[in-house]
Amino acid sequence: MTHVPTPPRVALVTGATSGIGAETARRLHHDGFAVLLTGRSSGRGEALARELGPGAACFVPADLTKDGEPDRLLQYALDRFGTMDAVVNNAAVDHTGELLNVPAAEIRDTFEINTFAAIAVLQAAARTMRHSGGSIINVTSRLATIGVPTMGVYSASKGAIKALTAAAAVELAPYNIRVNAVAPGMTRTPLYEAWLRSHNDPEATARKVADGIPLGRPATPQDVAGAIAFLASPSADYITGITLAVDGGYTAQ
Template sequence: MTEQQPVALVTGANSGIGVEIARRLVDDGFLVVLSGRNDDRGRAVTSELGQNARWVRADLTDSEDIQRLVDETVSTGGRLDVLVNNAGVDLIGSVLDLPEEKLRENFEINVFGTIAALQAAGRVMRDQGDGGAIINITSRLALIGVPTMSLYSAGKGAIQSLTTAAAVELAPHNIRVNAVAPGMARTPLYDTWVADQDDPEATEKDVAGKIPLGRIAEPSDVAAAVSYLASPGAAYVTGTTIPVEGGYISQ
């Protein structure tokens, strides 16, 4: 009898870091279910990743949709071994002036959607009896202060705290909960931001110059940290955060 293929679910896997995480987990031998809101892009990425990738469209602002996503993942793979809580959106604005409406929209995905996915996946991992791994993608901004990013940081900080507390609570079920905190990474969103600056080349040089390792992170750098936390090699690692930010927060 052959050993069952491990199954991973990656939210926010339409582009950028989410795609690279899914790609790395496919390469690691997982059956990977990718999810997001952009159906066309999601299907294209899944097709590119091959036979061990599946696409399920879901909206993380809808708790019933999140439950459906987890149910379809289990139906597809027979189990759920790894959840990567990657879905999230940016929020930039003054801590004193940003409208409540914008804050609530951001928290619906970055906080409540992440919590609902952890709950739904955690119940499956508990009930299947052999545990699993939940990996939350937070941010360097959960650990430091940057002007105009305070309220985004608040959401990521909430997930940072959730990671450590849930790790303790779920440990008796052999469910490991960890986080990866990326710094500035070369994603489509980053590329658009740089292109919109008056002097894109100078902007990129300035950003990289503030990072001790002297470069912007690649999505594959983040995916490598996720790969470790999802692997048997991290079987005794829980409640921790791996910063992937080139040494920025150590200054």
């Protein structure tokens, strides 16, 4: 009897060119997914696609704040791979600033990518999956749950996605589309490392951060990628509507 190989599952990872997005792409590739990578840095995105292999990954640059871009990405995935099984809604920008002094333009820019673009990606993913089912994983933040000075605009942009996750899970359940979120705490991304270097005593700052986390250390991008991979896997087939904290116990305090 001729063995017919099972086609690979297919995933889209937004914001895939560094940090959590890049590690998520690596983990999903390891788990047997073909991965469509997208982001704004063509150099990093194409390098990651070469690392994962041309048959299993490809990079498509995109500005998700532009009308129609999420639909274009999902259509590209269908044309290239024939299906879409998991979408990781990870693209985001950071923002800090004293709340009373944040310019309106900065608020709009933060929401454009962290909230409005994420909603557009979810819509495009669900339209693609509504006949076959699938998994959508939003990346929110511990700051969607707690208050931290100077992080109000960012927190609000991520809190909207936490709320959207629950609502979308209920609305899309009849299509067998699962919608979940992960909420990372402090994570050792390039942004985190740059933030440490901005302090007069980076080692002291790192110790202070670790001391505030019950597990005694920040997350690694691999920690967060592992949680995302679980929610994308068949092991999570009966899980929808949750926000999974990946914060070492920080928000449990």
